[in-house]
Amino acid sequence: MKKVIILLLLSPVVLLVLFFGALAIAYSPVYVYRLVSMNVADVYDYQYFDNRVIQGAEDVFQFQKQLDEDYVEGLFHDRVVGSGMETFDEWAEKSQTTALIFIRRDTILYEKYFNDFYRESYFHSQSMAKSFISFLIGAAIDDGFIGGINDPMTRYIPELKERDPDFEKITIRHLLEMRSGLKYFTGYFPGTYIHLPWHDEAVGYYHNNVRKLLLKDVEIASEPGQAFQYCNYNTSYLGLIIERATNKTVSAYLEEKLWGKIMEYDALFSIDSQKSGFEYMPSRLIARAIDYARFGRLYLHHGNWNGRQIVSEDWVVESTRENKNIPRNSYPDWFGEGCKRTYYNFQWWGHANCDSTFQFAASGNLGQNIYVIPSQEVIIVHCGNSLEYYGDWDLWQVAEKITSLSEP
Numbered sequence: 001m002k003k004v005i006i007l008l009l010l011s012p013v014v015l016l017v018l019f020f021g022a023l024a025i026a027y028s029p030v031y032v033y034r035l036v037s038m039n040v041a042d043v044y045d046y047q048y049f050d051n052r053v054i055q056g057a058e059d060v061f062q063f064q065k066q067l068d069e070d071y072v073e074g075l076f077h078d079r080v081v082g083s084g085m086e087t088f089d090e091w092a093e094k095s096q097t098t099a100l101i102f103i104r105r106d107t108i109l110y111e112k113y114f115n116d117f118y119r120e121s122y123f124h125s126q127s128m129a130k131s132f133i134s135f136l137i138g139a140a141i142d143d144g145f146i147g148g149i150n151d152p153m154t155r156y157i158p159e160l161k162e163r164d165p166d167f168e169k170i171t172i173r174h175l176l177e178m179r180s181g182l183k184y185f186t187g188y189f190p191g192t193y194i195h196l197p198w199h200d201e202a203v204g205y206y207h208n209n210v211r212k213l214l215l216k217d218v219e220i221a222s223e224p225g226q227a228f229q230y231c232n233y234n235t236s237y238l239g240l241i242i243e244r245a246t247n248k249t250v251s252a253y254l255e256e257k258l259w260g261k262i263m264e265y266d267a268l269f270s271i272d273s274q275k276s277g278f279e280y281m282p283s284r285l286i287a288r289a290i291d292y293a294r295f296g297r298l299y300l301h302h303g304n305w306n307g308r309q310i311v312s313e314d315w316v317v318e319s320t321r322e323n324k325n326i327p328r329n330s331y332p333d334w335f336g337e338g339c340k341r342t343y344y345n346f347q348w349w350g351h352a353n354c355d356s357t358f359q360f361a362a363s364g365n366l367g368q369n370i371y372v373i374p375s376q377e378v379i380i381v382h383c384g385n386s387l388e389y390y391g392d393w394d395l396w397q398v399a400e401k402i403t404s405l406s407e408p
Contacts, residue, residue, distance in 0.1 A: 031208060063293070097114050113289075124286055124383075125364055157215070200233065283364060359373050
């Protein structure tokens, strides 16, 4: 009887060991370690990865400052009250907001940092990084390294065609639009929002050789150019194309084409491992919030930086405007069908309004946003570490309030 009891007690442990052993064989021991030790992603993850340093410029444009903090905090009144909070500061603390910057016509009306973050702190971009990768695709086209967005991805990654000829059907445009048809598993533990260990977002995030994963394991699930599916592998393939086309790391090219030209501070880009040395393109760019605002300013001005064209105007316009040639039924229902709707183009999110105005945004998990309101010449940067009391839609509501307050 004693042996039976011991076996019953040990069996869950044995099963757990076998389970994680199988994961280690399927992916890698490093993957399993990261999955177990880091668990759910947050804005401090970059501290557990090796990072490449991206140097800023020596002489940079500085925004003017004319603070109007009551006005800006008032724009968030509905969110504060709707969250059950009495004051803006209480909401900022409990929503785990870390930075909020509001700029209108090159003038800072609001710049505050919360929850032990400061101007010099590093802010994890999460999926805002995707918009920076999109910028680099445009820069590489400008430089002649990439022929154009209708090039098949296999022009730059030919070995994919050898593994599956259907990869030749996927173009750079498909990757930019998240309509590549790549297989992307998104399962969760039943009744929770916790990723299963083979959820592709977790696999790509914690893998210690993402380049090998892209070349050997990622498969095609459906015809490219059809349905939208938000898939991090699209951005990782774009990064691999940049690496192949320019013969430079993405970090080096980002420093050359953007950071070393307009940014005040250095930045970091996490890599999967020292041995592989491949940046995690979809989400692990780490920078200062004020430099995120500079990126918003660059796109607000169609790629022009004080008279210097950093990336072509056509690229910025095409990246941030709605492509009405994409059928609305390609998107999930929550994108909307009417005159007020969400869109996605070239790794940027957008909001279309019934008065024909629009906003566009680089957006990331846990409350990271560079939100641009062209009609009002406004840039809003929000960074945080939770979605409990904050969401991307909040800035759309703020944009509506700004517009209504500015009307005669």
